[in-house]
Amino acid sequence: MAVAAEISGRVRRRKEHTRAVQSPLPFFPEQASSFAGSVDTLFLFVLLTCLFFAVLVSALAMFAAFKFRRTSPAQVGSTLEGNLILEVGWTVIPLMIALVMFAWGAVVYVNFRIAPKDTLDIYVVGKQWMWKLQQPNGKREINELHIPVNRDIKLILGSEDVIHDFYVPAFRVKMDVVPGRYNTMWFRPTRVGKYHFFCSQYCGTNHAAMGGEVTVMDPAEYAAWLSDESGNMNPVSAGAQLFTQLACVTCHLSDGTGRAPSLNGVYSGRVLLADGTSVTADDAYIRESILQPKAKIVAGYQPVMPTFQGLVTEEQIMNLTAYIKSLQSQPVPAKGAGIAPAATGKK
């Protein structure tokens, strides 16, 4: 029974997939993101250029093999031994073409690495061997991702154990998910449908099973899907809860009078450090401050905070970060000695 169900499921998946394929060439997967077209065009350019050279060299070699085949056992070849103009030509011309490929490739890649402003941010945690994803309103998914079409999506990627990689062939994008740091990737889905995503960095036993499906929906449908099942706590309130549970709140008093700096308005501002340097309070800085509090001490405060390494999961750190981010809109307290808001530009 189970086998039959699996087979029929597989047939169904295949049918769905066949329907989704709308690629201009048989070896292209479906094009479903803003990057798909530019990657495929670049690929075609490189492919045609390489085909030209491959055919040229093979044809020349085959022609020569036929034309200059040995006709008597003791025959020798000519005394030809080189030609400087040819050497320079076939060094310089391929170099120029290679540089065009390089530059074009770099443009596509830079566009992928620099996310636009105002993205829909989704937190993604990889662990052996599943993906946990969380929408901005806190709705959680496992091995599934629902996103609206034609909206810039940014994935913030963290790992609980080994290196993974989030890869959506139909979007032509992937990014490693590295423990101990955040990577981000962005894309804009352009076509409604269901697409495979894979883990494409080998991560142990069930690496091949660590995939799922991205569902790209109409914005209205997405909104309906998102509001459905509101039992999930959103990251900000989960973070607020943790902030109390973990007793962060006892030192990080919001008015700046505690043993630790107030976190109001910290996010994305500059923070002045005890060693005289300053740092931008981004996701990575907050994460480091939770896990290795002694790495960067805020000016005017003592290194008294204990490490939370091993006490909080990646997801909890993301929730805490979301909470700290949410403090953004509240006023910055006057007594926050260590906080140097961007506006004051303190040296």
Add this chain to the structure above:
Amino acid sequence: MSTASRTGTAPALKLPEKHYLNSEYGLRSWLLTTDHKRIALLYLASVTFFFFIGGFFAMMIRLHLLTPSGYLLSADTYNRMFTMHGVTMVFFFLIPSIPTILGNFLIPLMVGAKDLAFPKINLLSWYIYIVGGAFTLYSMVTGGLDTGWTFYTPLSTVYSNSAVAPAVLGVFITGFSSILTGLNFLVTIHTMRAPGMTWFRLPLFVWAHYATSVVMILGTPVIAITLGLAAMERVFGLGFFNPAMGGDPILFQHLFWFYSHPAVYIMILPAMGVISELIPTFARKKLFGYHFVAGSSIAIAVIGFVVWAHHMFLTGQSTYAAIAFSFLTFLVAIPSAIKTFNWTATLFGGSISFDTPMLYAFGFLGLFLVGGLTGLFLGCLGIDMHVHDTYFVVAHFHYIMVGGAVMGYLGGLHFWWPKMTGRMYPEWLARIAAFILFVGFNLTFFPQFVLGYLGMPRRYHAYPPEFQVYNVMSTAGASILAVGYLLPMAYLTWAAFYGKIAGENPWPATGLEWKTPSPPPTENFEVTPVVTWEPYDFHNRPDLGLDVPSHTGVMPVPAHGHD
């Protein structure tokens, strides 16, 4: 004598009475030998042993992937198969194959020396290789290895449940064998060239090995340190790469690829050296652009050291770093292109025959062309973000490693087999085997380019059903490929004992190794040869007995310079 054999009027050729194979008998005479030719045969036996172990793993992988859900192996077993396939093939077959077998046998002969500079160190390097191999085999039978040949941390140092430590130790130990071999070659090439053998009269096989040796000596210590740190992290729990202990997993990748990318050139440069011998010999013509081909080997060795982070474009490394490494990657493609154009140009005006070694040279040219050009796709940032870590990569490096390095190795083995054993292989059988290999190889690996662009990630023991048709093609090709490898193994062994007697110079070829009996005496040359000719010059070599049009020959030039 060789002229006579070609016109068919000669008395039957005879093997020399005394040569390196019959100068001494018994196990001791082999295990304690310092003769570079005997050590080359020791390597031949052990490297072939590892090749068939690695080949067995490959066959298991391909059989398993016939169906999307893979009924043959469990996920863990499959992961062990591809890991051990990679480790065996890279560290115990591809890296040692051409240098330690053909290089060991031929470099002293080609430069006109009696042996390598350090014969005992040469033997030591074989023993080190065997000890390293034993550790790795031990790992394979006591739990296997499932980290991928790249040993990425923290999977390898914290999470893997397989026998990582002995395997890593095995690779660590084998590295010393590489370093010693490289050192031996460098010193030999510098100090032991025969009178008249100037730098620019060296066969390009020797130039290629010179460049390879430099990479071996400079790169191998880095992988040794890296694997040492990984082993300490795994065994003693020291935090170098584990982020939970403050380490950096990306640091491991930088260190690993700092060696492992140049290691690609350790594998392919010697094969390029072989092809640079085969093409002039079977086109009976000087190699087109000798200086450019020699210089491009050095350029590959140098630039090859600064491209490593192109394996890491999608680890989250800085965008600027990615752009710089992509640029350097495109630069390293140019010397390979120069070689390819020069090989092709050599054919023009030649007198081309289609003996088996030349068929391998043509095969190499075609497959290396595909392998090299697909490298441009991967070096191109905008394409790599899609095809990185997919079957596109698997296909690309097999075109370089198998299509390039193994084709070069087999071509070289056929070409020098008469020198090594004194006997010819069966020509028609060998041609058929070369053809089978070429067809089987392309059927195995070409569909993987398509798979990769369609988005199938590598190292998957199960896959979505839409990828099946290409996997079936690939497995069918692999079966043909297996036959193609078993055939030469069988007939070359047979030919070593029963093949037709080859004579001193059966092709004829111009290198010094062909101016001594086949098989050569233990001391290589009865009198130290004096070189008065330019490399691959068929026109001023009356000793080869070829029909040289009278107006093309010029007077032999004396050795120039004091090098």
